[in-house]
Amino acid sequence: MNKSELVAQMATKSGLTKAESARALQSFEQTIAEAMKDGQKVSIIGFGSFETSQRAARTGRNPQTGKEIQIPAATVPKFKAGKQLKDCVNP
Numbered sequence: 001m002n003k004s005e006l007v008a009q010m011a012t013k014s015g016l017t018k019a020e021s022a023r024a025l026q027s028f029e030q031t032i033a034e035a036m037k038d039g040q041k042v043s044i045i046g047f048g049s050f051e052t053s054q055r056a057a058r059t060g061r062n063p064q065t066g067k068e069i070q071i072p073a074a075t076v077p078k079f080k081a082g083k084q085l086k087d088c089v090n091p
Helices: 003-014 018-037 083-089
Strands: 042-044 048-055 058-061 068-071 074-081
Touching: 003 018, 018 042, 018 048, 074 083
Parallel strands: none
Antiparallel strands: 042 048, 048 074, 058 068
């Protein structure tokens, strides 16, 4: 399912128009991203939680040349599914 299909499903299930559903989805995405950017954890009970994690700097290898390269430290987004979502996917 891509984003436009998701918006269409949201519109059908909520009774909103596709434009309203698209704005709601965009608002949800922006709110989660801004909270994570500020280092906050966002928990939606039953669905899951969004947070950031620190990835340490490490040495990697260029697969084409085999040459070692330094991969810098990074902050990465992380999602952990909640119990209801897990139960829905794996009954």
